[in-house]
Amino acid sequence: MQSFRRGGLRATAGPRLTRTPESNPTRDLNIPFSQWTKEQVCGWLEDYGLGQYINLTRQWVENGQTLLAATPQDFEKEMGMKHPLHRKKLQLALRAFTSKVAEKSSELDHIWVTRWLDDIGLPQYKDQFHEARVDGRMIQYLTVNDLLTLKVTSQLHHLSIKCAIHVLHANKFNPNCLRRRPGEEKHPSPSEVVQWSNHCVMEWLRAVDLAEYAPNLRGSGVHGGLIILEPRFSSETLALLLNIPPQKTLLRRHLATAFAALVGPQAMQEKREYGNATGHVPLTTTAKVKPKKLGFTQFSHLRKRKPDESADYICPIDSEALTVNGVSRVLTPAHRGFSSTLDRQAEKWQPPAIKAHSNVPDKN
Incomplete structure (x- = not known):
């Protein structure tokens, strides 16, 4: 029988912050990483x-x-x-x-990411x-191919x-920005709804008499x-996910x-405009994402220059800089028009200083 072990992937585990170099007394932060000893590097x-x-690192690293x-x-x-992804993390x-x-x-x-x-x-x-x-740092630099590596197809x-990362950006990566329990308000504003967890959405369904779904x-x-x-997520998409039969027209109308x-x-105006646009492809529950492949012309230039991974980030960091009421927001093209929904301040959190379209270097 396996003994109880703390630190498992329990759904109820609270958000945990990682141990930073500052939290380890054996490392002097005044010493550059380049001068850390072999044992300090392995401990890190x-x-x-x-x-x-660690074992192979100890044999190789000076x-x-x-x-x-x-x-x-x-x-x-x-x-x-x-x-x-271990290499990317490093x-x-x-x-x-x-x-x-x-x-x-x-x-x-x-561990926090599993709770997220x-x-x-x-x-x-x-x-x-x-x-x-x-971890949290990797979350903001995830690419399409990274997610496919994680078997998210x-x-x-x-x-x-993508939208969840966007909410993290807008809330300056406050670990508690998502609401895990619905509030008391009967008519929540979009700025509150945007921070709802999956559980909150399920509670809302119960509140609008759709508890069985x-x-x-x-x-x-x-x-x-x-x-x-x-923009493509509509009441029709939600009805499909809830498995409400098409013939139940009154129920679907109630949901809409x-x-x-x-x-x-x-948001409804944005969704309608997007849905009426030429070439619009409705969002389905079965569509799969294919890996992004390098074209022939790109392949011929691989030795000359390193491809810029930042263009493939799931949620680009600085696609559009927008200031609302004096607060800088990070918005991607698909999210334009929703600045007001993201205008809630996360108290006591400062925005991360990020260089736009920065890429992970192969070599320092």
């Missing part, structure tokens, strides 16, 4: 969730500079780091050491994200994660951010009325 890897690579000067190929060859951390740019997302560890997946209604991916050690789930949203990826921010009241006139 353990704290960072990459402890399985000091921190060894890692700073290494390429992803070196990580794979010398450290046995086969998982592409690259992002090393870049942070050299750039000295403070990012609030870096304070959220991979619960909140946005995608708990079925917790094992893959945990194995890949996806559903187009709807890609959009769910609410359990169908488990594992759907439906949360407030997706409902408000994704409640949905319109929930998202508000501004």
Whole structure:
């Protein structure tokens, strides 16, 4: 019989902040990472969730500079780091050491991310994200191909994660920005709905007399951010996910009325305009995402220049800079017109200093 072990992937586990270099008394922050000893580097890897690579690292690394000067190929060859997202995680951390740019997302560890997946209604991916050690910093630099590596193939789930990352950006990566319980208000504003967790959406369905269909949203990826921010997400999409039969026209009409009241006139207008646009493809529950492949012309230039991964981020960091009431917001093209829904301040949190379209370097 297996003994009880703390730290498992329980859905009820609270958000946890990662241990930062500041929290380890054995490391002098006045010493640059390049001068860290072999043992300090190995201790840091353990704290960072990459402890399985310590043995090979100890044989290879002389000091921190060894890692700073290494390429992803070196990580794979010398450290046995086969998982592409482990290599990306290490690259992002090393870049942070050299750039000295403070990012609030870096304070959220991979255990917090598993709780976040619960909140946005995608708990079925917790094992893959945990194995890949996806943390808060990685969340903001996820690409389409990264999600496919994590076995997230559903187009709807890609959009769910994109909108959820957007909400994190807008709330300066406050770990508690998503609401896990509905409030007392009878008519919540879009700015409140956008921060609803999957559980809150299910509670709303119960409040509008659709309780029998609410359990169908488990594992759907439906949360407030997706409902408000994704122009293609409509009451029809929701009806499909809830498995409300097409012949139940009165029930579907009731859902459509409640949905319109929930998202508000501004979001409904955006959704209508998007739906009436030429070439519009309705959002389905079965569409799959295909890997992004390099074209022939790009392939011929690979040796000349490194492709810019930032263009493939699920939620681009600085696609459009917008200031509302003196507050800087990060908006992607698909989210234009919803600035008012994101104008809630996250108290005591400062926006992360991020360079627009920064890319993970192969070499420092």
